[in-house]
Amino acid sequence: MLVKFTVENYLSFKNRTSIDFTATSLTELRDANLYQSPLKNVTLLKSMIIYGANSNGKSNLFKAISFARKFIINSSKDSQSDEAIEVQPFCLSTETIENPSLFELVFIHDAVKYRYGFQVDETEIHKEWLYMTTKNKEQLLFERDFQDITITKKYDAASNNLTSITRKNALFISVCAQFNIPTAMAILKALSNVQYISGMQDRYTVNFTIDMMDDPTKKKYIDNFIASADLGFTETKVERFKLTEEILEKGNVPKEIRKMILESDEENVVVSTKHPIYDENNEEVDNIYFNLFVNESLGTGKYVALSGPIIDTLMNGKTLIIDEFDAQLHPHLSKAIVELFNSKENNPHGAQLIFASHNPALINPKRKLFRRDQIIITEKDQFGVTNMESLYDKKIRKDASFEKDYLEGKYSGIPDIKIDDDFRLFDE
Known part of the structure; x- marks a missing residue:
């Protein structure tokens, strides 16, 4: 479970900026939208929505989380030994361009709270640290200053042998996991549950969802998810096949291309949706299958594609991050997905959803979808720096009209459009 993520000096985040899933003292929607973690003093938000104009930094936040996750998991691999670290500091200021970027994650795994972070530039790790909290007391496990790595008695003793073989462009936690150090393996497992x-x-x-459909139990859950959306079908079918010489020849595929296709030996997959056929009395007499990504709408295809990650996240208590979440989706479908996460019955394991949106209707108070600490506004200042605040941080009143006030610019985070009566696109 993700508790907090912090980034500094990365893409448009010049200053230290955090998103925090720790619930505040707000009283609204406590039963539905909050999850009591295994730690008695930590109550978490189940969902978070991020607003802001285009290019204000919403996607950069997700890129920061994705970079940190991938780097932690992969940095010790031999394939990374000679490669530059693909980290990009805030480049619009002379203060930061030569400085390392910072990433820190606070999360809970197996009823233990960890705080792990690192500072890194394109060539090496500057700092790295790991803390754990037990009985409300935070304790240092290890810390690193360039290649000087100090391990405390609270960390696995066997890791002492790994300090000398840790490359300057590899994270110590990643090396420890590679050599089966239990704490490090647990941490990488926890971070692998954060999906973007x-x-x-x-x-x-799409492929993730198709693979899930191979499991009859998971496919049943996916079909239940689809059936609830009233898309005109309630069932899907997955067919896997390989193209043969005979099929390609009948399709008049040129000989050279046929050879390339056959040598690749790739498996082809068709996902179909089952629709009823009716007679003149509107009685169902048969069924027909449509190709999901040919005959159905883009919105329908997206809803089905998202079903796999959503079901997997809810089943396993993971954290799911979705950029462009509600593009091509009807607002009622977006609302229904959020309600799945903000639900005791459908989200018993504390799964988390964080997504970017341009649909202000989702924060209409009448919908009762989000608390003020779940609504984040991003804004980029005149110097290209992204700042983020929740409506709780902005001290917005509980009875405010969130949707209306956001569109009127009271919370910032909307584009400052220059097209007015005096605007001329072309010279006269």
Whole structure:
């Protein structure tokens, strides 16, 4: 479970900026939108929505989380030994361009709270640290200053042998996990439960959902999810096949291309949706299957593609980050997905959803979807620096009209459009 993420000097985040899933003292929607973690004093938000104009930094936040996660998991691999670290500091200021970027994650795993972070530039790790909290007391496990790594008695003793073989461009936690140090392995497992996907039907999301459909139990959950959306079908079918010489020849595929396709030996997949056929009396007499990504709408295809990651997240208590979440989705479908996460019955394991949106209707107070500490506004200042605040941080009243006030610019985070009566696109 993600508790807090902090980034500094990365992309548009010049200053230290955090998102915090720790619930504040607000009284609204406590039963539905909060999850009591295994730690008695830590109550977490189940969902978080991020608003802001285009290019204000919403996607950069997700990129920061994705970079930190991938770097932690992969930095010790041999394939990374000679590669530059793909980190980009805030480049619009002479103060930061030569400084390292900072990333820190606070999370709970197996009823233990960890705080792990590092500072890094394109060539090496500057600092790295790991703390754990037991009985409300935070204790240092290890810390690093360039290649000087200090391990305390609270950390696994076997890791002492790994300090000398840790490369300057590899994280010590990643090296420890590679050599089966239990604490490090637990931390990487926890971070692997933080998933980032694009909401624009990227291939990974589609393939993930298709793979889940191979499991009958998971497919049943996916079909239940689809059936609840009233898309005109209630069932899907996955067919896998390989193209043969005969099929390609019948399709008049040129010989050279046929050879390339056959040598690749790739498996092809078709996802179909089941629709009823009716007679003149509107009685169901048969069924027909449509190709999901040919015959159905883009919104329908996206909803089905998202179903796999959403079901997986809810089943396993993971954290799901979706950029462009509600693009191509009807507002009622977006609302229904949020309600799945803000639900005791459908989200018993404290799964978390964080997403970017341009749909202000989702924060209409009448919908009762979000608390003020779940609504984040991003804004980029005149110097290109992204800042983030929740409506709770902005001290917005409980009875305020969030949707209306946001559109009127009272919370910032909307584009300052220059097109007015005097605007001329072309010279006269």
